[in-house]
Amino acid sequence: MNPWTNWPDGTTAETGAAVDVTKLDDQTYSPFVLFHTSKYAGSGVLGGYLQTATVNITSTQQGLSYWLGTYYPTAAASSARVDDLVNHFTSESITGVPCISTWTACHLFAFSLTSTATATTPSTTLTAAIIVYAEGNAVGETLIVTSDITDTATAQALGVALGKIGFGGDTALKAASGPGPAPTVGIDSLTLSHKVKSKLKGTASLKSGEKGLFEVSFHTTNSGVDLPTGTIVVLKGTKQIVSGALQAATTGTPAQVVLAAVAKFTNKSKKAIHLTAQVLVTLGASTDTKSLTFTVKPKP
The missing domain is CATH 3.40.1000 (Protein Transport Mog1p; Chain A)
Incomplete structure (x- = not known):
């Protein structure tokens, strides 16, 4: 020690x-x-x-x-x-x-x-x-x-x-x-939000070219100071549109640690497109996944 x-x-x-x-x-x-x-x-x-x-x-x-x-x-x-x-x-x-x-x-x-x-x-x-x-x-x-x-x-x-x-x-x-109980992680929620008049609001759709914030809230056991890591993949059907790492951030009062990512999507068609965000969170040998469907509206 x-x-x-x-x-x-x-x-x-x-x-x-x-x-x-x-x-x-x-x-x-x-x-x-x-x-x-x-x-x-x-x-x-x-x-x-x-x-x-x-x-x-x-x-x-x-x-x-x-x-x-x-x-x-x-x-x-x-x-x-x-x-x-x-x-x-x-x-x-x-x-x-x-x-x-x-x-x-x-x-x-x-x-x-x-x-x-x-x-x-x-x-x-x-x-x-x-x-x-x-x-x-x-x-x-x-x-x-x-x-x-x-x-x-x-x-x-x-x-x-x-x-x-x-x-x-x-x-x-x-x-x-020595080795103690194995740490575990579980996802509580996966949300999407965007800015409306400078304030973040939950949403199920984004405008073409608009930034969206994906946030993953989670809980852990036997983790001490260790935080989980995470990745996000966005799919259109079975085709991967974008992927990346989730970053630790704090939000809310009292402050809560979440995993988050910011992304924007372009829709050049005349109809809304439907996408699926999939996240994977890992802590040691423990993992959890969650999905979220959303739409991207075409430009006016």
């Missing part, structure tokens, strides 16, 4: 070692116990790896980061450890969000910390963010603490740095814990 290669560029002061499980409840050894409702000692933790380093959030702001990967006797025990942290933040009225929309079992919390004032030093407000997720019988936890963030750009940069460390840790956990 050693994902140093996935940490942000410019990371310094790296320290890392296999954990001493007897010290995980000592906040001077690992800060993660501060964010749990129960101790590690009663969680069944068997071992793991702990890293700390200074990371660059922006060119002018750094943060202290921690990554902890721990493993447990069962997947149920690792999931319980994740739930324990989520319950802690819920009890503090701090609402988390999924790390990415396709991985709802990965939780992200952003919050503020205040240092204790002394006779010579005033209290200081700090910004912190934490990611936690289970991967089989293992748990990944990532924390960054930095000076108070008040602008959106720096907050987004913090999220990028946190994601690099957290998702690099996910790769390490998968390698350490």
Whole structure:
């Protein structure tokens, strides 16, 4: 469990070692116990790896980061450890969000910390963010603490740095814990839309030369941070008109990851032509397909 290669560029002061499980409840050894409702000692933790380093959030702001990967006797025990942290933040009225929309079992919390004032030093407000997720019988936890963030750009940069460390840790956990359940993907819908007065509207027909947006919504299991890939083929009868790769995109509120492609079709005849779009989505050895029929109207 050693994902140093996935940490942000410019990371310094790296320290890392296999954990001493007897010290995980000592906040001077690992800060993660501060964010749990129960101790590690009663969680069944068997071992793991702990890293700390200074990371660059922006060119002018750094943060202290921690990554902890721990493993447990069962997947149920690792999931319980994740739930324990989520319950802690819920009890503090701090609402988390999924790390990415396709991985709802990965939780992200952003919050503020205040240092204790002394006779010579005033209290200081700090910004912190934490990611936690289970991967089989293992748990990944990532924390960054930095000076108070008040602008959106720096907050987004913090999220990028946190994601690099957290998702690099996910790769390490998968390698350490060995093969887990195979990922699967299923298509929920395939839609076609076009612009009407600058707004996207669903449609079953396009004008000749008009751009259409094909969107594939999907669900996955056991995928972690991995996203599916996809291809689209448009047919007129059995003849292929166009084909290409689907690209990952975000849409909606809250944001949802979809696979999408933009295409336009020319109709030089005087009658509408009927076409079929076929998509294939792949995640590991899992695949799913879906079709959509639409028409292309001739030019007026």
